[in-house]
Amino acid sequence: MPRALITGAGRGIGKETARAFLGAGWSVLALDKDFSSFDLEDAGVQRIDYDLTNLAGISPLVATLGEIDTLVNNAGTLYCEPYDAIPEAHKREILAVNLEAPIALMLAAAPQMRKRKAGRIVNVGSVAAFTGHPDLWYGATKAALLNATKSYAAWLGRDGVLVNAVAPGPTLTPMYEQLPDSRKEGVMRSVYSGRPCTPQEVAQAILWLGSASPEYMNGMTLDVNNGSYPR
Amino acid sequence: MPGNSVALVTGAARGIGRAVVDALAGDGFHIVALDRDFEGSDLVESGSLALLKYDLTDVAGIAALVASLGRIDVLVNNAGVQNGLAIDDYTEAARERILAVNLKAPVELIRSVSRQMLERHRVHRAGSAGRVINLTSVAAFMAHTDLWYGVTKAGIVSFTRSFAAQLGPQGIQVNAIAPGPIDTDMLNKFAQPERRAQLMQAVWSRRAGTPPELAEVVRWLASEAPVILNGAVIDVTDGCFLR
Numbered sequence: 518m519p520r521a522l523i524t525g526a527g528r529g530i531g532k533e534t535a536r537a538f539l540g541a542g543w544s545v546l547a548l549d550k551d552f553s554s555f556d557l558e559d560a561g562v563q564r565i566d567y568d569l570t571n572l573a574g575i576s577p578l579v580a581t582l583g584e585i586d587t588l589v590n591n592a593g594t595l596y597c598e599p600y601d602a603i604p605e606a607h608k609r610e611i612l613a614v615n616l617e618a619p620i621a622l623m624l625a626a627a628p629q630m631r632k633r634k635a636g637r638i639v640n641v642g643s644v645a646a647f648t649g650h651p652d653l654w655y656g657a658t659k660a661a662l663l664n665a666t667k668s669y670a671a672w673l674g675r676d677g678v679l680v681n682a683v684a685p686g687p688t689l690t691p692m693y694e695q696l697p698d699s700r701k702e703g704v705m706r707s708v709y710s711g712r713p714c715t716p717q718e719v720a721q722a723i724l725w726l727g728s729a730s731p732e733y734m735n736g737m738t739l740d741v742n743n744g745s746y747p748r
Numbered sequence: 749m750p751g752n753s754v755a756l757v758t759g760a761a762r763g764i765g766r767a768v769v770d771a772l773a774g775d776g777f778h779i780v781a782l783d784r785d786f787e788g789s790d791l792v793e794s795g796s797l798a799l800l801k802y803d804l805t806d807v808a809g810i811a812a813l814v815a816s817l818g819r820i821d822v823l824v825n826n827a828g829v830q831n832g833l834a835i836d837d838y839t840e841a842a843r844e845r846i847l848a849v850n851l852k853a854p855v856e857l858i859r860s861v862s863r864q865m866l867e868r869h870r871v872h873r874a875g876s877a878g879r880v881i882n883l884t885s886v887a888a889f890m891a892h893t894d895l896w897y898g899v900t901k902a903g904i905v906s907f908t909r910s911f912a913a914q915l916g917p918q919g920i921q922v923n924a925i926a927p928g929p930i931d932t933d934m935l936n937k938f939a940q941p942e943r944r945a946q947l948m949q950a951v952w953s954r955r956a957g958t959p960p961e962l963a964e965v966v967r968w969l970a971s972e973a974p975v976i977l978n979g980a981v982i983d984v985t986d987g988c989f990l991r
Contacts, residue, residue: 703949
C-alpha cells in the first residue's frame with residue numbers, strides 16, 4: 518500500500534487530501550500540530566503530532582517515518598496584519614511553516630525517493646503567489662514555494678521524482694473565513710462558477726498530481742482557481 | 749534614436765495612438781500617422797508629421813503601401829478594434845474585420861517594415877536595426893466577453909515573440925505592451941458606468957490610465973529600451989491584472 522505524508526492534515530485542504538488518498542487505497546501519515554478538528558477515523562491513518570516551526574527536527578522526524586511515496590506540503594499559515602506592523606514572530610512563523618519546512622521536508626524525503634527512482638511531491642501554493650496578498654509574507658512564501666517547486670523538479674526529475682504544485686484560489690476553509698469581506702466579494706465576481714472552491718476539489722487535484730498524473734508533467738503549477746486568476 | 753528617424757504609428761488619429769504621436773515627436777521622430785479616418789482628429793500635417801489615410805482591413809495593400817513610404821525606423825502597431833459582441837452575435841464580417849485589423853495587418857506591417865530595416869542594417873551592423881512595438885491588452889491573458897478581441901490580443905503576444913525570435917538575431921527589437929483600462933473611446937464605449945466602476949476596484953489607483961501614460965511606455969521602447977529587451981510584454985495595468 519503506497520504511503521503519503523500530508524502536512525497540515527488536521528483540517529481544511531489537508532484533511533480532505535488525507536481523505537482523498539485514503540479513498541484511493543493509500544495509507545496516510547497525517548501531520549499537524551492540532552488534531553482538534555480531525556475526524557478521520559481510519560485504520561490507514563497515522564497521526565503525527567508535530568509543529569513545523571521546529572525546523573531542526575524535520576530531518577530526524579522523516580527518518581522515523583519509513584517509506585514515503587508521496588509528500589504533500591500543504592501546511593500553511595496566514596495572519597493579515599498591516600504591512601508596516603507585522604510582528605517579527607509572525608513573520609518568522611510564516612517563513613518557517615510556509616517555506617522553510619516544505620523545503621526541509623523535500624530535502625529529507627529526496628534521498629529515499631531518488632534511491633527508488635520514484636516519488637512524488639505536491640506543494641500547495643496559492644494564487645497569492647501571482648497577485649500579492651494582504652499578508653505580505655503569505656504571498657511572498659507562496660511565490661517562493663512555487664519557485665522551489667521548479668528547482669526541486671530540476672534537481673530530482675532525472676531520478677524519476679515529480680515535484681509539482683497546485684495554486685488554489687480562495688477555498689472554503691477556516692483560512693478563508695479570515696479574509697475580509699471585500700476580498701470575498703471580489704472572488705465571487707471573478708470566478709466562473711460564482712462560488713469559492715471546496716477543499717475536496719483542491720484535494721482531487723493534489724491526489725492526481727500525487728499519484729497518477731503523467732510523468733512528463735514536472736515542475737508545473739496547476740491553477741485551481743476557476744477564473745479568479747487566469748494568467 | 750537619431751533626430752531624423754521615422755516612426756510609423758497606426759491608429760494614430762485618436763486615443764493612445766494620438767498620444768504616441770506627441771510622445772515620439774517630443775523625442776525628435778518624424779512621424780507617419782496612419783488611420784482610416786482623421787475626422788475629428790487634431791493632428792495637423794507638418795514637415796515632421798505626415799497623415800496617411802489607410803484602412804488596415806486592406807491587408808493585401810500593405811506591402812505596396814510600406815514600399816511607398818520610404819524609411820521607417822520604428823513601427824507602432826497600435827490600431828485595433830473591439831466589437832463588444834457576444835460570440836453568438838458575431839457576423840462573419842465583424843469577425844473578418846477584427847482578425848484583419850488586430851492580427852493580419854500588424855503581421856503584414858512587421859513583415860514589410862522589417863524587410864527594409866534589415867536592408868539598411870546590413871550596412872551598419874551595430875546597435876538596433878529597428879524597433880517594433882505592438883499594442884496588445886490584458887484581454888490576452890483572461891476571459892473576455894468579446895471573444896475575438898481576446899483571441900486577437902493573445903495572438904499579438906504570440907507573434908511578438910515569434911518575430912522577436914526571428915528578427916532579434918538581426919538586430920530588430922519586437923516588444924509589446926499590455927495595458928489595462930485606458931481612458932479612450934474604446935473604454936468609454938464598452939465599459940458602461942457600472943462595469944467601469946467594477947474595473948476600477950481592481951486598479952490600485954482606482955482610475956483608468958491615460959493615453960499619455962501609455963505613450964510614455966511606447967516612447968521608451970522606441971527610443972531608449974536596451975537592445976537586449978526583446979520579445980517582452982510590458983504590463984501597464986496598475987494592479988488590475990498581475991501575472
